Each structure stands twice: as structure tokens, then as C-alpha cells.
Amino acid sequence: MRISRNYSKEMQGHPQTKQRHLLLGLIREANGHIDAKELFRRAASKDKSISTATVYRSLNLFKRLGLVDEKRLGQARCYYEIKHSPQHQHLVCSRCGKVIDFDCPLSEMVDKVKFEHGFIVTKAEVYLEGHCSDCAKEKKKEEHA
């Protein structure tokens, strides 16, 4: 007889390991805006033996389970964030690389594409690139000099 294993709810049938726990915690702490490389760096500082393979495998699992969201920001970098963090979009400064969150009501847009194209939106991302207020000031200064 096969005894079924007792999995954690969060992991939906996948065993909870100390690595996954650590990684999910770090992603949560990062509050959006952490990429695989940085996640590995932070994880390794708390657990020297962790490998990049585990980081990537865990990220893929989290994505599949819908625990984290993957976003492509700036120069093709992927950032990960916990899915249940409040819905927000990103401003990326092309001078200093700063990433700023902003609220963005998308419901109008979602309705519009449903009406015009019969398209059912399941995921929405807005990416605005430009100059943050600091860099905009710097730029002005440079132009006057």
C-alpha cells in the first residue's frame, strides 16, 4: 500500500524544502524587482551550498504554481515578484536604472480589447521607460551648463 505524502498547501503537492522556503522568503522581502542572479546572490549569503540550478528550478516551479510573477523590465532582465502583492506597474529610468512602482487602472483597457478583439486578458503589464525626477533634473542642469 502506498502512503500519500503530506505536502504543504502553498506548494500544492510539491515538498517544502529549506531552499524553497529561503527563496520564497527572499522574493517576498524583495517586494518585487529581484532577478535570478540577485536572488542567487542573496540566497548564497544565507546558505553557501545553494546552487543556481536550484534557484532556476524553484523560480520555474513558483511560476508554474502561480506563486510568483515574471516581468521583463529594462534590458531584457527578468524580475520576479510575489503574485499576491498589490497589482502595480513599473516605471524604469533609462539613466539610473531605478524601478518605480505606480498604480495603473487597467480595467478600461481590458474592456476595450475584449470589445474590439474578443480578447480575454489574463495578464497585463505596462512598461514605461524614461527619466525619473532626479535624472530629469540632472539632465536639465547639464543642458544649461
Place this chain on the structure above:
Amino acid sequence: MRISRNYSKEMQGHPQTKQRHLLLGLIREANGHIDAKELFRRAASKDKSISTATVYRSLNLFKRLGLVDEKRLGQARCYYEIKHSPQHQHLVCSRCGKVIDFDCPLSEMVDKVKFEHGFIVTKAEVYLEGHCSDCAKEKKKEEHA
């Protein structure tokens, strides 16, 4: 005495070569939605000796000159399109991978982030993922079956 070279206007000081001409033509033909790999495939079918290095170098040049726009759609793939094609955004179907253009007035959003964050937008992208009308129908059928 140094004789200045006679560069084409489009290339803004960079010599026009048959490779660049071919590539730009193919990007134009593709009317948005072509990635580096596919661009190389099509280019190679017209000029067997072209190399991937030239494709990537040309794409980087075109980006720098502002001739093409780079967009990240779907699974981290980069697509390229001629910049002067009318401003539009993308709907990506997560079932069949279809990419649909749609008009999307962004001026309100641009004003909002300027007012709220002092952020000056230079580039805006909206990415909506979901089910296109065909796949939405298919999905409904499956659910009733």
C-alpha cells in the same frame, strides 16, 4: 587631405551595406513581430553567406539609430519592428502564441506619472496576455465537453 565619406541619410553616418539593406527590408516586410533568429533564417535564405554576428550587430545599430524598436513579448523573446510604423501595443495569446496589434492611447497615463512621480516617459509599452477570440471559443468548447 582627408576626403569625407558619403553616407546614406537613413544610416546617419554609417555606410549602407547590402546586408543592412537586406535586414532592414526584411524587418519592414515582417511588419513588426520578428525576432533575431527568424530574421537570420530569412536573411540566410536570400544570402547564404550572412552571419548571425551581422544580424545582431545590425539590430544593435538600428536600435541605436532609432530605426527599429525592440519589444519583449511572451517568453522573453525579443521582437523588432520599424519605428515609424504607427504606434501600437500588443496582445499575446498564451495558448496559440498569436500576436495581435491594438491601438492604445497612452497620453493619459503619461500625464499621470509625470504629475504623480515627476517621471518623464520616453518609451511606453503595454503587454496584455490572455486568450484570443479563437482560443477563447476553443476553451469554452473544451469546458462543455
Place this chain on the structure above:
DNA sequence: TTAAGTGCAAAGGCTTTGCAGCATA
């Protein structure tokens, strides 16, 4: 003529995978 572009092949990042050993439930 000559600065710049090209092809080739090698190197660089990032991500995935095979395998043997380890650990969770």
C-alpha cells in the same frame, strides 16, 4: 583609398539538464 563592416569561430552570459546522493513527508 581607408575607415568601417563582414564572416568565422571562439568566448560570454544566463538557463537548463543528467546524474548520483540526500532529505522531506
Place this chain on the structure above:
DNA sequence: TATGCTGCAAAGCCTTTGCACTTAA
């Protein structure tokens, strides 16, 4: 205890780069 995760190292992608040759203007 057994399934499935982990670390390691190797392999796989895609993209960039060094070098000698070629070409546009």
C-alpha cells in the same frame, strides 16, 4: 522508506567579440 529535490558540472541557448579579410563611398 521512497519519491522527488539538491548540488555539481556539463551542456545548451542566444548574443557578443577578436581577428583578418573585404567593401562602400
